[in-house]
Amino acid sequence: MIEALGFEFFRNALIAGLLAAIACGVIGSFVVVKRMASLAGGISHAAFGGIGLGYFLGIDPLAGAAVVALGTSAATAWIRMKAHQHLDTLVGAVWATGMAAGILFIYITPGFAPDLFSYLFGNILLVPRDTLLMMGVLTAGICGIVAILYPHLVAVTFDEEYASVMDLHPDRIMVILLLLTGLTVVMLIQIVGIILVIALLTLPAATARLFSHSMKTMILVASLLGIFFTTTGIWLSYAFDIPSGATIVIVSACIYFGALPLQRRIGNRRESV
Amino acid sequence: MNAKPPVIEVEHVNLGQHGHPVLEDVSLTVNEHEFHAIIGPNGGGKTTLLKVILGLIRPDSGMVRVMGGTPHEMRAHLGYVPQFRTFDFQFPISVEDMVVSGRLGHLESPFRRLSREDREAADEAMSTMEITHLKDRPIHDISGGERQRAIIARALAGKPSVLLLDEPTVYVDSPTAERFYDILSRLRESMTIVLVTHDITALSPDVTHISCVNRRLFTHHDNQITEEMIKGAYHCPVDLIAHGVPHRVIHDHDNRVFGGRR
Numbered sequence: 001m002i003e004a005l006g007f008e009f010f011r012n013a014l015i016a017g018l019l020a021a022i023a024c025g026v027i028g029s030f031v032v033v034k035r036m037a038s039l040a041g042g043i044s045h046a047a048f049g050g051i052g053l054g055y056f057l058g059i060d061p062l063a064g065a066a067v068v069a070l071g072t073s074a075a076t077a078w079i080r081m082k083a084h085q086h087l088d089t090l091v092g093a094v095w096a097t098g099m100a101a102g103i104l105f106i107y108i109t110p111g112f113a114p115d116l117f118s119y120l121f122g123n124i125l126l127v128p129r130d131t132l133l134m135m136g137v138l139t140a141g142i143c144g145i146v147a148i149l150y151p152h153l154v155a156v157t158f159d160e161e162y163a164s165v166m167d168l169h170p171d172r173i174m175v176i177l178l179l180l181t182g183l184t185v186v187m188l189i190q191i192v193g194i195i196l197v198i199a200l201l202t203l204p205a206a207t208a209r210l211f212s213h214s215m216k217t218m219i220l221v222a223s224l225l226g227i228f229f230t231t232t233g234i235w236l237s238y239a240f241d242i243p244s245g246a247t248i249v250i251v252s253a254c255i256y257f258g259a260l261p262l263q264r265r266i267g268n269r270r271e272s273v
Numbered sequence: 274m275n276a277k278p279p280v281i282e283v284e285h286v287n288l289g290q291h292g293h294p295v296l297e298d299v300s301l302t303v304n305e306h307e308f309h310a311i312i313g314p315n316g317g318g319k320t321t322l323l324k325v326i327l328g329l330i331r332p333d334s335g336m337v338r339v340m341g342g343t344p345h346e347m348r349a350h351l352g353y354v355p356q357f358r359t360f361d362f363q364f365p366i367s368v369e370d371m372v373v374s375g376r377l378g379h380l381e382s383p384f385r386r387l388s389r390e391d392r393e394a395a396d397e398a399m400s401t402m403e404i405t406h407l408k409d410r411p412i413h414d415i416s417g418g419e420r421q422r423a424i425i426a427r428a429l430a431g432k433p434s435v436l437l438l439d440e441p442t443v444y445v446d447s448p449t450a451e452r453f454y455d456i457l458s459r460l461r462e463s464m465t466i467v468l469v470t471h472d473i474t475a476l477s478p479d480v481t482h483i484s485c486v487n488r489r490l491f492t493h494h495d496n497q498i499t500e501e502m503i504k505g506a507y508h509c510p511v512d513l514i515a516h517g518v519p520h521r522v523i524h525d526h527d528n529r530v531f532g533g534r535r
Contacts, residue, residue, distance in 0.1 A: 033361075
């Protein structure tokens with residue numbers, strides 16, 4: 001299978017998987033510890049409305065997705081500040097509304113919507129070179145911002161109220177974290193598609209959490225796991241000619257569920273010491 | 274008495290939440306080096322009052338001053354020990370990292386890093402709370418009493434002038450609570466302490482002032498619980514606690530638990 005490396009599309013796919021895995025490891029770790037998985041799912045499904053809007057307006061559907069994903073992130077952060085107890089229901093509403101709006105936009109757009117399937121389920125084997133460049137810039141930006149704000153991000157995700165008492169402006173930090181989540185989601189749409197974004201954002205981080213005692217190690221382990229998941233998924237998808245996004249997610253899920261009992265054993269050993 | 278303003282001044286504070294009054298005409302003064310216990314039934318507004326003092330909740334009317342300034346201005350002087358149950362102990366963080374995070378409020382900007390001085394303050398706080406040996410352990414891996422001490426150490430790392438504790442003994446057994454009060458009595462020498470609890474049997478003998486809050490606040494500038502405070506705050510027969518003797522101070526009954534020295 002080494003001969004596959006000779007193809008540019010295959011090399012691009014591996015690089016795209018690597019970049020997405022790093023962004024997922026960094027942002028996904030915060031999403032998991034802050035219990036925002038459903039929120040991330042809501043943002044990604046809302047982005048489908050943006051894809052439909054892109055088709056309707058005749059612009060790049062991914063640009064539409066980016067605008068809607070970031071808009072939803074900002075709106076969510078704002079609503080969180082005002083009334084966080086209703087967030088759960090709200091996420092459900094945003095989730096469904098985004099999908100519904102996307103379907104309606106595509107329906108009223110004359111002609112056929114090309115690539116629609118790849119936005120829903122992703123196709124990492126079709127990532128063009130200029131997209132790769134954009135992904136590189138986004139990943140570097142995400143890592144840079146998280147590195148600068150790392151102590152504040154940890155403090156706010158660990159204990160938002162105490163962060164308020166220390167005057168760390170947790171509302172602002174949460175706006176930044178949600179916007180970064182929105183950016184990551186847009187990046188992941190290329191790889192695993194809207195429907196499976198939530199898996200790549202949470203599974204590597206959730207697996208890493210089972211073995212990590214600090215956010216730093218969790219981020220590192222999650223990124224490495226993500227690279228392993230995407231690379232394995234891409235190989236399998238190429239070797240058996242099966243959809244890449246779904247394969248990556250199934251690989252991630254297998255490792256996650258496989259690791260769950262392992263963690264319990266480690267936990268028990270520690271307690272008995 | 275002295276030129277210094279009281280550490281905490283709450284004047285005629287009213288606060289309603291979801292259409293129900295939570296605090297009604299509450300006034301409270303805490304002076305330097307007091308160990309002030311605020312007792313009252315669950316749902317009586319104790320935690321809300323603490324959050325008003327911290328500036329986390331804005332009252333509908335009334336005034337709150339901390340060391341002569343607004344709670345917001347004076348936050349760097351406040352150490353807060355929130356209720357245990359609000360914590361996510363599954364969070365991947367070591368005891369040391371949690372304690373040193375209490376220094377973040379002292380950074381001039383989010384772009385500054387923690388300095389050696391910050392690390393030293395955290396070390397000192399951990400040694401005060403006797404958890405230095407746990408510093409590298411993740412917080413999910415230590416006992417309830419150890420977690421409680423880590424939460425207090427985080428507040429101490431900020432070198433506060435006032436320490437506000439919310440139900441600090443709920444999840445610790447009584448020997449641990451006793452040790453905990455030993456530590457608090459040592460801390461009293463360097464800071465003012467305000468402690469909120471619903472469990473009046475768990476009060477430290479070092480408490481200098483007691484207030485009762487149940488929507489309204491009843492205070493006695495002493496460390497004694499009086500009949501009217503209990504009646505006012507708990508609306509229950511006083512003889513459950515003090516055998517109904519009017520104005521009979523409780524420490525006469527059980528000096529070890531309630532007693533005051535001053």
